[in-house]
Each structure stands twice: as structure tokens, then as C-alpha cells.
Amino acid sequence: MAHPLQELVHKGWLWQGRTAAEQIAPEQLQDSGWPELNRRLGGGWLRGAVHELQVQQSFQGELALVLPVLRAQTQPCLWINPPAQPYWPGLAYQQLKCPPIWLHEQDTKQALWAFEQALQSRALGAVVAWFDDLDSHAVRRLQQTAAQHEQLAFVLTPWQATTEARAYVNRLQLHWQQQLQVRVIKRRGGWPLPPAPCAVTQLLPERRRLSA
Secondary structure: OOHHHHHHHHHHHOHHHHHOOOOOOHEEEOOOOOOHHHHHHOOOOOOOOEEEEEEEEEEEEEEHHHHHHHHHHHOOEEEEOOOOOHHHHHHHHOOOOOOOEEEOOHHHHHHHHHHHHHHHHOOOOOOOEOOOOHHHHHHHHHHHHHHHEEEEEEEEOOOOOOOOOOOEEEEEEEEOEEEEEEEEEEEOOOOOEEEEEOHHHHHHHHHHHHHH
């Protein structure tokens, strides 16, 4: 019979911290492009992991937050169900090396299947997916697949009212207050952290910086 704690872990209802002895090799970390965010995340985004970005509403700087990571990829990235059609000239201006592969799939099960298959592909640099919500079982499957294949992935969701645990390595809440504010609500080996500003507007064209 499974121990009650193991049952809670299996259901995704228990957060598991790390001990100081569990060190992460530098090559497992991807520079976020934002020094303060790197510090808060223990060095950057962990490869072989799925990271959640909770957004108050779309188009408030969430894509700019991960833009330095996308710039660093030498292979195409897969975008699943973005809120608008990717505009390649604008992304080329931001120095992305490859146009993203764009998938629109209304059926959540099919979108999750595509997500899991993408995590197993060595032909993709990263996966970015937009979902209204994912249950703990789906997140755990995605996280296990990402870890097995050392893939980097981001899930963008609306702000969550639920306190149910998820297997995301990092969970961030984003909102706009004069500039993008990033709150760490879960992170690898540490406590949650209060909001801190992130100057994503510096990545915008000058005409957009003036109107921001």
C-alpha cells in the first residue's frame, strides 16, 4: 500500500522542495536574458522542464519576457495556440533565427498530444503553448517528457484562482503596472518571491516604447 505522502505527490497536491545538495549543472540552465530573473530562478530557466507563466491578460509583455531565450535557439520553436497569428517580420526584427512553427488546435487533448510529441523532438529549440488551464495529471506528463528529452517549454495560462499544486518547475505571475511585474509563486529550491519589475519595453521598437 502506498504511503499517504506518495499518494499526495502522485496527485500533484504536494510541493516538493530540493536540498542544497541537489546542484544543477550550468549547462542545464538557459540564461533568461534578465539578470534579476536569473537570480530569482537560481541561474535561469532549467532545461528539461516546463515553466508556467500566468498572465493577467494577453499582450502585456509575456512574449518579450521569453524572447531572449527564443533568440538563443538555433532550431525552430513550436508555438501551440498563440492568441494571435505570429508575425514573422516583427519576429525577424527581434533577431529570431528561425520562424516559429505555429499550430492551432482547439481540441485540448489533441493540443496536449502535439505538445508531448514536440517535447520528444530533437528538431525543435523550445515549445511555447497557450492553455486556459491544465490539470495536474497533464502537467506531470509534460514535465516528465520534458525532463526525459531535456527540452525547454513554457505554458502561458490566465491567472489561476486554484491553489492546487502543479508539477511546473517554475510558476510566475505577470501583470502590467507601468512596466511588466514578475512574481515568482513557485521556484526550484526556494520560497515564493514578491513582484519585481522587468524592463521588457527595451525590446520594443522605439515607436512602441514611446507609446507604452
